[in-house]
Amino acid sequence: MIEILTPDQIDRARTTGALVGDILHGIKERVKPGTNLLEIDVWAKDMILGAGAESCYVDYAPSFGRGPFGHYICTAVNDAVLHGRPRDQRVAAGDLLTLDLAIKTSGVAADAAISFTVGGAPHAENDALIRATEEALAAGIEAAQPGARIGDISAAIGDVLTGAGYPVNTEFGGHGIGTTMHQDPHVSNIGRAGRGYRLRPGLMLAIEPWVMVDTDELKVDEDGWTLRSATGCRTAHTEHTVAILESGNEILTRPTR
Template sequence: MIEILSPARIERARDAGRLVGTILRTLARRTQVGTNLLEIDAWARRMIEDAGAQSCYVDYAPAFGRGPFGHWICTAVNDAVLHGKPHDLRLSSGDLLTLDLAVSLRGVAADAAISLIVGEARDAQDERMIATTEQALAAGIATAGPGARVGDLSHAIGTVLAGAGYPINLEFGGHGIGSSMHQDPHIANTGRPGRGYRLRPGMMLALEPWVMADTDQLVTDPDGWTLRSATGARAAHSEQTILITEDGAEILTLPNP
């Protein structure tokens, strides 16, 4: 399903997006060496509930997962990159942490992710990888607008990722979003320009470039959810939810000033 939002629902989408961005920024600031992943999950739950919103993850049970996710945020550490299930782990200096949050507020969802280094960076390559996903995200957003095709966004994202030398996985990527977290169209992190669905004002999309340092192959943890690089290499992930407007794209998941 592809949704076109009405003006009233667009205002709700803006509220949901600001909430997601603000929670992520707050969590990133609170997280330090020694923080437990379960603490991050508890902080996210409290902020979501205090805002009168709902987590998109707690009851999330797609075919690729094992039962309901059961947590309020995804926390992926080092070689984990997607669907990281919070567990009893205290973060160490140099850990590469990805926080991925999707929230529904008054019937509209928003989704975003950030990667960050906890404490002191161990390797400049970690910072480079994070920066590359952020640059790829910016390229995809700059390409988005009415009349652009999904393949145009995929091509823009993939050009940055491949240009930096990273392999690109095509199993998981960006997606439409609206009354539910995951909708059509799928937005792969590389592709051919001029192909795919033509974007229209009122569409919401979650763009999410992610890479692993030396592979495009994933393995699944015994928890049935957490996806890691097959080689043990580190990974990074950046995501924003955007709204297609009459003249371009608006980023919805920026934090409150």
């Protein structure tokens, strides 16, 4: 289903998106070497419920997972990149940590992800991965204009990722979002410009470039959820929810501070 939201729903999505951004960056500020992934999940739960919001993950049970997910945030470390199910694991200085969060308020969802190095010290491999996903996200958002096509977004993202020397997986990518978290259209992280669904005002998209250093293949953890690079290489993932407007687009998941 491709959902076109009303102006009132887009306005409510602004509130949801700002909360997503604030929770993600609030958690990032609290993470330090020795932080447990289960501790991060408790922080996310407290912040979501404290704001009167609803988790999109706790009861999430799609066909590709071993559901329900049962947690409030995705936490992926180093070679993990997508659907990272929180577990009893402490992060160390230099680890590459990805946090992915989707919530709903007033009946409208928003979804975003950030990757960062635990401890904050420069780390050449981490920094290159994160920079590539952030630049790819910026390019994808720039291409997400009313009247453009999904393929324009995919091509813009893919040009940045392949230009940085990274292979691109096509199994998982961005997606439509609205009154539910995952909707059509699928937004691949590589593609051909001028192809696919034409973007219309009222469409919301979760655009999410992610990469692995030396492979485009994934493997699944025994938890049935966490997706890791097949070679054990490091990974990064950056995501924003974007609304297509008459005048262009708007990033909804920036933090307010």
